[in-house]
Amino acid sequence: MRAAIRAEALKLTHSLVGLIATLAIVAGVIALLGGITAGVAAGNPELVAKVGPAAVPTWGGLLAGAAQITAVAAILGFGIVLAWMFGREFAEGTITGLFALPVSRTRIALAKLIVYLLWAVVVGIALTAGVLVLGVALGYGLPGIDTRAALGRLFALVLLSAGLAVPVAWVATLSRSLLAAVGATVALVVLAQVGALAGAGGWLPLAAPALWAMSNGAGATSMQLALAVLVPGVFTVAVCASWSRLQLDR
Secondary structure, three states, X not given: OHHHHHHHHHHHHOOHHHHHHHHHHHHHHHHHHHHHHHHHHOOOHHHHHHHHHHHOOOHHHHHHHXXXXXXXXXXXXXXXXXXXXXXXXXXXXXXXXXXOXXXXXXXXXXXXXXXXHHHXXXXXXXXXXHHHHHHHHOOOOOOOHHHHHHHHHHHHHHHHHHHHOOHHHHHHHHHOOHHHHHHHHHHHHHHHHHHHHOOOHHXXXXXXXXXXXXXXXXXXXXXXXXXXXXXXXXXXXXHHHHHHOOOOOO
């Protein structure tokens, strides 16, 4: 199992996909926050109307904006990485070589997900630290208790978003298609946005973490967040089961 984890870690850390996704999530969110802050400071009325709570030049406004952007960017970025991690084996034909390894395909799939989780933790830490540095640089001062709690929710939002993207790995396995997995990633983002607009609120697992993070913890109950946590658990089992039944004749 350690060998499988090491191999998958090397694949991810040496890939342009992993690097670009990391930069897109971390640097992209921070760059957008900086742009929003500059636009609000310049008195752009249209921007102020669009960003809502994020238009306030305080820690609260900055973290509200960070949660809004991360809610979309994280699922999109994580989903694309999962699509690559699982879909490339079929797209590049390397899946045949995995059948010759002394490690079961179930363990290989689990190793991919473990490496993915570790990478998501690193991304979450980097993004939270980046927002903290940005806030201090903007002159908002050192974070107080409420701000530290909001930073913690932002980190949790990143991890929960990573978990909500796990169904993409299952789609990649069933379809044996990289493009289908990318399409599933886009579908997850659309479902989250449409569900939130339709009033599903915290009972939609795809939207619950974002609503929770953007409302200082009041937008979703513990039960609703538990449903969001259940999604990666269920689909991790589904992915491992699908890999255990893989056949070369398809």
